[in-house]
Amino acid sequence: MLKPGLIPRQEPSIRVGIVLPNDEQKKITAFLSNMCDYEMAVDTLTFSTCEVASIPFTVEEKGMLFQIDGKQYERVHKVVFRPTRESAHITLDPVISGREFHWRKHISVRLPGIVEIGIYENFLLVINELPLEQYLMCVATSEMGAACPPALIEAQTVVARSWMLANVEQKHTALGIDVCNDDCCQRYQGLNNLTDVSIKGAKSTRGKVILYEGRICDARYSKSCGGKMETFENLWEDTPLPYMQNLPDMPEGNGVPDLSVEKNAQKWIMSTPKEAFCSSHTVPEDKLKQYIGACDEEGEYFRWTVEISNETLSANLREKLGLDVKAILDLQTRKRGGSARLLELGIVYLDFEDKKKETVVYKDYNARLVLHPKFLFSSAVIIERIGSGKIPRRFVYHGAGWGHGAGMCQIGALGMSLKGYTTEEILAHYYPGSEYKQIYK
Ligand SMILES: [Zn+2]
């Protein structure tokens, strides 16, 4: 596993979680690319797999169960497949994509490298171990469609590599993995989306990262900032990171008013600033589909509208906050960050005894979680009340952007690359003051 803060001098291997215990999955099938491609270790027993093509695994009370050649293996705790040739791969089915989000679905993934199928608290834990550069070839295109211009693929690869090596978040260390395969960390679907362009993108940037004052940047990124980038401290910890600033996602010289001022935010979200690199003028949204990865729902990213009924929203508040909400009286956008994302959301509601109560939700992530059962695209929203009485019937969210909006804006970076900006220019735009450098060959 990677060590935080350490700058590697040679290419490291990383461990990616493919099926996690919280998926609560008990069955998976492994299809081997070629029968003699793997050496298989079952707990402490090792043998060659020439006789096997596909193996269905089932988790039972005392361990895993599977059959090879009519022979049944029971109470197994871990199976490790080690490739004996480079082109070997294992297809696993099913695997969840979009784990915590509204686009959740089951897919099958084709994995290079070592595959470990094990159990953790009576559910499957599947891990893929592979060299970092090979992982990055797969990540760049899993995140963005293969039709993207090379500068975008390169910038995305450098950002993904930097984020991996800065390794600040460490969300899953208890499971013995560096990252998971989903948007919680970085979306990775094995070889499914590998293309010549993504291979080229990783090879031409091999070992290259962005650094700030000698440390690898914790290079966060999201799909669309909505026209202005958010700062690190408004979204996560209070300590600012100087390379994530509240800047317009536009060519230099274009100013944007202070969007933490409510009336500026109103005007901003309800308009479509043409100059923005991520705007639908720079990258038409019908064209976007050929660049955006296959797993997302179709949608508008720069400016969008979502409606929700009072009943659905009340139920969501009961579930997410454990509040005794009968109906919502008002949603108040009380404090915003520089990209218009919410820092403070006030919720006024009636409880089941018809008493008026109030609660406050802090930060973008929590606001998105409570505003919609399927996690709202962005918290840069204007909230419109529909209905004439004291209790609104519905709420309409007019929104800007998709995701947290800090660091690289992927659609903006696409806009820049389509306009002819280079990889270095894209990185300098989204991570101001950073240095672009190769740390291993
Ligand atoms: Zn994760």
Ligand SMILES: [Zn+2]
């Ligand atoms: Zn943007």
